[in-house]
Amino acid sequence: MIAEILSTGDEVMLGDLVDTNSAYLCDRLKQLGLVVSQITARGDDIEAVKETVLEISRRAGICLVTGGLGPTSDDITAQACARAAGQPLKMHPQAYETMKKYFHRRGFALTPENEKQAMLPAAADVLINTCGTAPGFFFHLNQCLFFCMPGVPSEMRQMMETQVVPHITKVFSLTPNLHIRRLTVFGLPESRVSALLQEFSDLFPHIRLGFRASFPTIEVKLVFDATGFRPESRKFFDSTIQGEKDLDAEENDPRAYFEKAGRWVLRQLGKKVVSLTGLSLEAEVGLLLKQRNQTLAVAESCTGGLISHLITEVPGSSDYFLLSAVTYANAAKIKVLGVSSETLAAHGAVHETTALEMAQGVRQVSGANWAVSTTGIAGPGGGPTQKKVGTVCIGLAGPGVADAGQYHFTFDDRSRNKKIFAAMALEVLRRKLAEGELKGVKRDIMGEG
Numbered sequence: 001m002i003a004e005i006l007s008t009g010d011e012v013m014l015g016d017l018v019d020t021n022s023a024y025l026c027d028r029l030k031q032l033g034l035v036v037s038q039i040t041a042r043g044d045d046i047e048a049v050k051e052t053v054l055e056i057s058r059r060a061g062i063c064l065v066t067g068g069l070g071p072t073s074d075d076i077t078a079q080a081c082a083r084a085a086g087q088p089l090k091m092h093p094q095a096y097e098t099m100k101k102y103f104h105r106r107g108f109a110l111t112p113e114n115e116k117q118a119m120l121p122a123a124a125d126v127l128i129n130t131c132g133t134a135p136g137f138f139f140h141l142n143q144c145l146f147f148c149m150p151g152v153p154s155e156m157r158q159m160m161e162t163q164v165v166p167h168i169t170k171v172f173s174l175t176p177n178l179h180i181r182r183l184t185v186f187g188l189p190e191s192r193v194s195a196l197l198q199e200f201s202d203l204f205p206h207i208r209l210g211f212r213a214s215f216p217t218i219e220v221k222l223v224f225d226a227t228g229f230r231p232e233s234r235k236f237f238d239s240t241i242q243g244e245k246d247l248d249a250e251e252n253d254p255r256a257y258f259e260k261a262g263r264w265v266l267r268q269l270g271k272k273v274v275s276l277t278g279l280s281l282e283a284e285v286g287l288l289l290k291q292r293n294q295t296l297a298v299a300e301s302c303t304g305g306l307i308s309h310l311i312t313e314v315p316g317s318s319d320y321f322l323l324s325a326v327t328y329a330n331a332a333k334i335k336v337l338g339v340s341s342e343t344l345a346a347h348g349a350v351h352e353t354t355a356l357e358m359a360q361g362v363r364q365v366s367g368a369n370w371a372v373s374t375t376g377i378a379g380p381g382g383g384p385t386q387k388k389v390g391t392v393c394i395g396l397a398g399p400g401v402a403d404a405g406q407y408h409f410t411f412d413d414r415s416r417n418k419k420i421f422a423a424m425a426l427e428v429l430r431r432k433l434a435e436g437e438l439k440g441v442k443r444d445i446m447g448e449g
Contacts, residue, residue: 001061001174002062003034003035003060003064004064005038005040005064006065007041008041008066008067008151009074010043012041021067033177033178034062034174035225038060040052046076047080050081051084053146058143059144061145062147063147065146065147066149067151069135069136069151070150071113078119078121081121081139081141082122085123087123088122090121092124092126094135095118099114099115118135121139123139123140127148127163129159130158131154131158132152132155145171177227178224179222180224183220183262183269183273183276184281187272188269193220193272194211197220197268210223215419217274217281224258280310281426282310286317289320290316294369294370295367295370296311296322296372297323297370297371298321298325298373299327299372300324300373300374301327301374301376302350302377302418303421304326304328305326306418307372307374310422323366325362325365333357337357337365338360339358349375350375350377350387352395352404354395355375356396356402358395359373360402363397370396370397370399371395372395372425373395374392374425376390377389377390378417378421379412390409390411391409392425393407394421396428396432
């Protein structure tokens with residue numbers, strides 16, 4: 001079945017708004033076994049949207065439409081869909097009542113401008129908006145079922161999950177044959193990841209391999225459409241994977257094929273894979289802390305609170321994250337964290353001993369199980385000759401752990417240095433939580449002893 005997405009609004013066309021809705025909807029349909037064949041964006045033009053709806057109705061089976069359901073004059077999705085379907089707009093009592101209740105709960109009057117939002121194509125059915133003012137609706141046109149939802153992401157997602165997805169699964173017999181696996185990689189450039197996996201397409205011709213760089217990590221994605229998968233792939237298993245036993249009959253199936261590909265990728269990338277499920281470094285650290293029922297505190301200098309920001313972007317981080325201390329000045333390191341003035345006088349702020357004392361200090365102040373610290377030179381201006389731009393010292397303190405290391409990166413950009421310093425600190429902690437040891441972290445990530 002062909003599925004499409006139609007995103008409406010001048011703000012999308014002018015670049016004033018990033019269309020995150022389409023990315024979310026593509027992913028959600030994929031989970032249902034549907035791959036979106038086309039995404040179309042149209043401005044606030046009734047005729048343009050009407051013609052696009054007509055075109056989609058003749059080639060697609062499902063179309064998800066977002067935007068243009070508000071109370072202002074440029075919200076024209078309902079009018080455009082009504083014209084495409086050759087129907088008048090009418091006041092839908094159910095849509096009106098849900099809006100009335102929503103406004104009443106918040107102590108606001110329902111204005112004539114808002115009432116416009118309940119004017120929907122005559123033959124359409126209502127999609128209730130439980131967290132906003134704009135009702136959605138759905139209707140059939142030619143061979144296509146259209147679902148029109150608000151453009152506000154939180155409202156759209158709620159409507160998609162509670163009403164659109166159940167309706168799609170009820171109307172259509174969908175068999176999710178799409179297998180997807182995401183791996184998060186840290187410590188390799190995208191070109192090197194690609195080189196390590198260059199044989200993948202020959203070894204696993206039925207699986208698409210994709211890369212998405214989001215500095216300083218890379219997502220490696222395996223996508224396998226099992227529809228039409230044939231048993232003759234057994235020859236592939238028997239002949240091309242060296243050092244592995246031949247597959248027996250029950251292993252020669254789509255899932256075994258996909259798992260085999262995943263294991264091959266993991267062997268190629270080794271310890272550079274920081275998440276087997278596509279989680280960010282900070283989310284993976286949070287997961288490990290939750291599993292251990294342990295807590296974390298952070299002391300930052302050169303990263304200026306970036307580590308703390310990343311950690312608190314993860315939902316549920318309040319379960320394990322206790323304290324952030326951005327001690328940029330040496331005086332703050334001494335007063336807040338208890339770093340020795342003698343240490344600073346002897347070694348300076350950018351040194352392993354300073355980093356360790358920062359980690360130990362914030363751990364003691366917070367009472368956390370674990371603490372990590374950063375102190376370094378992000379640039380563009382440098383420190384002394386022996387402390388170049390791109391140098392960071394990372395301290396780690398925890399149960400029976402008191403360690404620090406110095407790392408060197410070659411980026412000239414301050415922002416990129418801060419990002420990779422923060423990621424490196426999280427990776428040092430992740431390695432300790434996941435593997436119970438820190439030996440070889442510098443070699444694995446930096447290629448150094």
